[in-house]
Structure formats: C-alpha cells, structure tokens
Amino acid sequence: MTLDERFSVAPMMEWTDKHCRYFLRLISKYAVLYTEMISVDAIIFGPRQKLLNFNKEELPCILQLGGSDPKKLVEAAKYGEDYGYSQINLNVGCPSNRVQNGSFGACLMKDPLLVANCVKYIKDNCQVPVSIKCRIGVDDMDEEQGLDNFIDIVSQEGVNKFIIHARKAILNGLSPKQNREIPPLNYRRVGALKSRRPDLEIIINGGIKTIDDGLELLQKYSLDGFMIGREVYKNPYILNSVDRDVFSKDKISKSRYEIAMEMADYIDNCVKKEGGYVHSITRHILGLYNCLPGAKHWRQELSENARFSKNGDILRFATEKIEKIIMKKSLVLA
Numbered sequence: 001m002t003l004d005e006r007f008s009v010a011p012m013m014e015w016t017d018k019h020c021r022y023f024l025r026l027i028s029k030y031a032v033l034y035t036e037m038i039s040v041d042a043i044i045f046g047p048r049q050k051l052l053n054f055n056k057e058e059l060p061c062i063l064q065l066g067g068s069d070p071k072k073l074v075e076a077a078k079y080g081e082d083y084g085y086s087q088i089n090l091n092v093g094c095p096s097n098r099v100q101n102g103s104f105g106a107c108l109m110k111d112p113l114l115v116a117n118c119v120k121y122i123k124d125n126c127q128v129p130v131s132i133k134c135r136i137g138v139d140d141m142d143e144e145q146g147l148d149n150f151i152d153i154v155s156q157e158g159v160n161k162f163i164i165h166a167r168k169a170i171l172n173g174l175s176p177k178q179n180r181e182i183p184p185l186n187y188r189r190v191g192a193l194k195s196r197r198p199d200l201e202i203i204i205n206g207g208i209k210t211i212d213d214g215l216e217l218l219q220k221y222s223l224d225g226f227m228i229g230r231e232v233y234k235n236p237y238i239l240n241s242v243d244r245d246v247f248s249k250d251k252i253s254k255s256r257y258e259i260a261m262e263m264a265d266y267i268d269n270c271v272k273k274e275g276g277y278v279h280s281i282t283r284h285i286l287g288l289y290n291c292l293p294g295a296k297h298w299r300q301e302l303s304e305n306a307r308f309s310k311n312g313d314i315l316r317f318a319t320e321k322i323e324k325i326i327m328k329k330s331l332v333l334a
C-alpha cells in the first residue's frame with residue numbers, strides 16, 4: 001500500500017527521536033513521521049537496537065538513511081524493514097562537513113548515477129518503498145537543468161517520491177544552520193519540477209510556517225505533499241488541525257492538557273522499562289503551550305527540574321500549574 005504523505009514532519013537530527021515522534025503522534029494520527037538521519041555505518045556497526053527501536057504507535061514512520069555505499073545501504077535498509085519502518089528515505093540534502101567527509105548527504109546531488117545505483121540496490125533487495133530527500137541543487141549547480149537531470153536519472157531506477165527542500169545547499173562556507181536560512185527559497189522551482197514530471201510524487205519542504213501555508217502551496221503547484229520541520233518542533237500543537245484539514249479525517253481533538261498527561265504516563269513507562277533521563281523526553285515537548293499565558297514558566301520548570309526527576313510527576317505538576325494560569329486569565333478576559 002502506498003503511503004499517503006500529504007503532510008509529514010521533517011527528519012531532524014537530535015530532535016525527531018522516538019520520544020519526540022511518540023509525542024507528535026498524540027496530536028496527529030495521520031501525519032507521516034521521519035526518524036533523524038542515521039548513517040548506515042552506525043546501523044551496521046553501532047548500537048542498532050538503540051538506534052532503530054521505536055514505539056509501534058509512531059507508524060507511519062520513515063527511516064532516513066545516510067550513506068552512499070550500495071551494499072551497506074541494502075544491509076541497513078533490511079534492518080529497517082525488519083524493524084517495521086514504513087519506508088526508507090535516502091538523505092541527499094544534509095550539507096554538514098562530517099557528512100560530506102563520509103561522501104553522503106547533499107554532495108550526492110553531484111553524482112546522480114551513484115544515487116541511482118544506491119536506489120537500484122535497495123529496490124532490488126528489499127520490499128520496503130524508497131524515497132529521496134534532496135535540495136534544488138548544490139553550490140554552483142544549475143538549479144534548472146541540474147535538478148531535472150538529477151531527478152530524471154534517479155527516477156529511472158524506480159524511485160517515484162522526492163521530498164525537495166526548496167533551497168540550494170552551499171557545501172563550503174555555510175554551516176548546516178546557515179544552509180537552512182541563507183540560500184533563498186524557490187518554491188516555484190519545485191512547482192516547475194512537478195509540472196514537468198507529473199508522474200512523480202513531489203513533496204515540498206523549507207520555510208513553511210503553518211498548515212494553511214502548506215495547503216496553499218499544494219494547490220498552487222499541484223504538489224503531492226508538504227513537509228514541515230522547525231515550526232512543528234517549536235509549536236507542535238499546529239499538528240492538531242492536520243488530520244481534518246490535510247487528510248480529511250476526524251480530528252483527534254486532544255487538549256494540550258490531555259497530551260501532557262499521556263506524555264507523563266509515557267515517561268513513567270519508559271523510565272521503568274528502559275531507564276534513561278526524564279529530560280531526554282520532556283525536552284521535546286517544551287513548545288506544547290507555545291504563546292499561551294504561563295508558557296515561559298512551564299518551559300523553565302521542565303527544563304530546570306526534569307533533570308532531577310525520576311518519573312512523569314514533574315510534567316503533571318507543571319501542567320496543572322499552567323492550566324490554572326490559563327483558566328485564571330480566561331476568567332479575567334471573559
């Protein structure tokens with residue numbers, strides 16, 4: 001069955017781990033979630049169980065791989081398949097030096113034949129569907145011809161889904177953070193690709209701030225989906241409208257309070273089963289009350305105290321407090 005990817009949350013290293021995804025799934029049932037990029041070497045030679053294990057509730061969830069050795073990619077993709085991920089995505093967009101030194105990420109846009117070969121290997125050896133996340137170009141590559149050429153060569157091997165961060169990556173001179181801000185966004189270029197290749201699924205990413213803005217881009221350029229990263233992390237409750245407005249399904253309609261309480265239970269379970277730090281879970285939910293009265297204190301309380309906490313009570317306590325502040329404020333305004 002093909003995955004309905006009209007809306008997805010971007011892969012973000014150190015951010016979209018399994019705790020973060022579990023939390024996001026409480027807000028939207030249908031949003032497609034991505035892992036952080038995991039290098040094939042880490043999966044093959046590293047702590048595989050820790051890297052790949054996830055809660056089944058997170059599905060649909062896509063495993064993003066970083067690598068350029070076809071055999072290693074197949075091995076890592078097979079592990080991903082066994083763990084039950086919904087799809088494998090190959091990272092062709094990360095500009096970091098570490099990734100460039102490993103010859104993967106955005107620098108692969110310069111070598112479409114190698115990417116095509118990697119994809120062919122995975123497709124020939126695994127059942128799980130494969131997609132690519134890339135930029136509209138790198139360095140001085142021609143944004144028009146260069147991107148068309150890349151997509152044409154890679155899609156010949158049977159990949160028909162491309163997630164495109166609508167700005168170039170500059171591989172020397174800009175940090176990964178600057179590479180998400182400085183190169184200008186060019187949504188029109190992604191739209192032109194979809195017009196030229198309507199047979200492919202094209203998903204747009206980069207700088208989208210609201211669900212409505214994403215829906216507008218879908219319509220304007222007849223695209224197949226949109227992906228949001230930073231804004232979801234900063235303000236996760238924007239996912240609340242996704243099931244209804246993007247997927248035309250019933251809304252989950254959980255309040256922030258209910259979500260926080262479920263996360264407190266999740267923390268209790270995780271700490272009991274796996275050990276680990278409460279802070280490694282609460283750090284992902286600091287944006288839940290974004291822009292509401294008391295949000296700053298709620299964040300502060302969690303950031304400062306979760307480190308010393310042994311269970312979800314810190315979250316229950318902070319949440320009861322902010323709910324009272326919100327209630328008081330709304331009574332004053334009424």
Ligand SMILES: Cc1cc2nc3c(=O)[nH]c(=O)nc-3n(C[C@H](O)[C@H](O)[C@H](O)COP(=O)(O)O)c2cc1C
Binds near residue numbers: 011
């Ligand atoms: C902290 C952080 C880590 C990221 N890590 C990855 C990653 O592992 N793989 C990837 O393809 N993109 C990664 N990205 C890029 C995002 O997936 C996305 O393409 C980019 O942030 C633009 O989308 P946005 O403007 O909606 O945030 C990362 C972005 C951030 C902010």
